[in-house]
Amino acid sequence: MRSRTILIVDDEPRSREGMKKILEVWAAGHYEILTASNGISAMEILEEIPVELMISDIRMPGISGLSLVSQIRDKKIQRQPSVILISGHAEFEYAQQAIQLSVVEYLLKPASREKLITSVENALKAGEEQEHIGFMRKMADPQLMAIRDEDAALSDPVRQAIDYVEMHIEEAISLQEVAGLVHLNGSYFSSLFKEQCQMNFSEYVARRKLQKAKELLLKTNLPIAEIASLTGYQTVKYFNKLFKEYEGMSPGQYRSSMRNGTEANIQ
Incomplete structure (x- = not known):
């Protein structure tokens, strides 16, 4: 059985490492928590490793979080992850685009430990449900x-x-x-x-x-x-x-x- 993976993508080291520490304690070894500092590094990981959930900042230099999600949806990677987008700006346009890209959660910085964990649990559950539906549809007569x-x-x-x-x-x-x-x-x-x-x-x-x-x-x-x-x-x-x-x-x-x-x- 392959290991289950959560990927955090954020160009701010403090934010990235803070989320990683919170989720490592929460996961208690059940998930591997990987990080990437930009969209290019994130795509390299996604093309190599099946990822259950990606948590990405929206505003990053080069490839934005929204552009990253759009690229993932267009590519035939090993697994389409559930996605949580995080932004320091409550801009309606971001939320709208996130919905169009089937993003599970949209969080505002700074997200509390409780809110982050709740969002992760909800996103993982939604991903499992979608995977099961797709699996049954593919297998069904x-x-x-x-x-x-x-x-x-x-x-x-x-x-x-x-x-x-x-x-x-x-x-x-x-x-x-x-x-x-x-x-x-x-x-x-x-x-x-x-x-x-x-x-x-x-x-x-x-x-x-x-x-x-x-x-x-x-x-x-x-x-x-x-x-x-x-x-x-x-x-x-x-x-x-x-x-x-x-x-x-x-x-x-x-x-x-x-x-x-x-x-x-x-x-």
Whole structure:
């Protein structure tokens, strides 16, 4: 697991070191606190190290804090950090531009210890939420999401079948078994499910199992054989074959490619 990092960018040594000391005590070793005296040095760090949060002064010689944030948003760096901007001037124009650049907090100097820590905690929390949303969106199966969005329009038997799949994802699930549970014959249940979900029941089960497998691949370090078993597949060979059909790559390749991207910190 990579270390978590907060970057402070301020051309005033006293301000920069003061914030660093406050945050080092607060972090208690859970975050590495790095500093940069200008925007150029900050960009070099950001291009080399994934940074969770950047705290930057707005008024700096050369590259201003706002220009620095704008450059970060335009670049494909390892991670887009949450940002807190600090200014000694309460100028509305700064605040406006900060909002447009998706800056999480805008503080006025001198910021108290309590205000700085509260802002850092809020910014880190907001960053985690955005990262999780982006992660889930990237991993999600669009066709499963479409069914979820139309939940209110589904009939009771179809909804019950979907709930059953959720509760028994680690088991082998057959159409006939589920049709019996919802008190319909297999043929009618199959037609009803396909009509309402735009896919047949066996495809839905496969997609939902693979969705669960993707979650396990990224959120755990479980062996692929165990993940296959936990999603109801008796053989790894069949699990790998099905996964590749739907995802275009093997489970191992999927895990590596996603973890080497923006989701590298998922545990």
